[in-house]
Structure formats: C-alpha cells, structure tokens
Amino acid sequence: MDMVSRLSKYFDELVPYFPDLSWYGKKADLENIDDEGAILTYTDDISKADTHPHFITVTLTLYLTNQTEHTYDIARELGYYAVDESTIDEKYNVISAYQKKVVIM
Numbered sequence: 852m853d854m855v856s857r858l859s860k861y862f863d864e865l866v867p868y869f870p871d872l873s874w875y876g877k878k879a880d881l882e883n884i885d886d887e888g889a890i891l892t893y894t895d896d897i898s899k900a901d902t903h904p905h906f907i908t909v910t911l912t913l914y915l916t917n918q919t920e921h922t923y924d925i926a927r928e929l930g931y932y933a934v935d936e937s938t939i940d941e942k943y944n945v946i947s948a949y950q951k952k953v954v955i956m
Contacts, residue, residue: 854895854909857955861911862891864929868921888916895955907955915947925949 855862855874865872875892896908913931915922925931931949938946 854893854907854955858893858909858911858953861951861953865889865891865913865925868924869915869918886916887918888914889918890914905956909953909955911951911953913949913951915945915949917945918947919945922947922949 862872862874869889871887872889872891875890890913892912892914894910894912897904898906898908911931912934913925919937922933922937926933926949929951931951934948934950936947940946
C-alpha cells in the first residue's frame, strides 16, 4: 500500500471544507493565479527498531490560496496548526499553510 492510500482518510476529512483539494504533484485545474486553491502534501520519517520499520511519523502540510472561510475549523476540529501567519501578495491573494502530524502503523 502506498503512502497516499494510507493518508486518504486525512485527505477525505478536508474535502468537505475544500472540495477542490488536490495532492501535491497532481494535475490541478487552476486557470488563474487568483483562483482559490487547496493543496495537501506530506513528508515522512520512518522509525525503526532492530532494523525493522515499526511506524511512520508523517507531517501533513495544507497550502491554501484565497481560502479564508474554514481556517478556524481546520485548526479547531481537525487538529491543524498554522505554520506561519497568512500573507498577502502583491495581487492581494491570501496565502497560508497549516500542518498536522500523524502516525502511520
């Protein structure tokens, strides 16, 4: 089973908040830099004991562009925390990132 399959429940819990959510590296339908966007990505750290993998610590990172409506919900209900303060670029796009650590057995 690949990592994206193992993490599918975390992806699925975000879809009600961000229906156009996509995994990083997957083709997105953005046509304009000002469009709303939500991208989920991950990094992992395999923990071993006696040279055998026992669990994987995964850091999920959710990148949001022009999405400000559900940020309180993902922090309070889903356990994400803001990586940094939201920023506004020169085109007035709001950009933010949230993270959550999970353990995969």
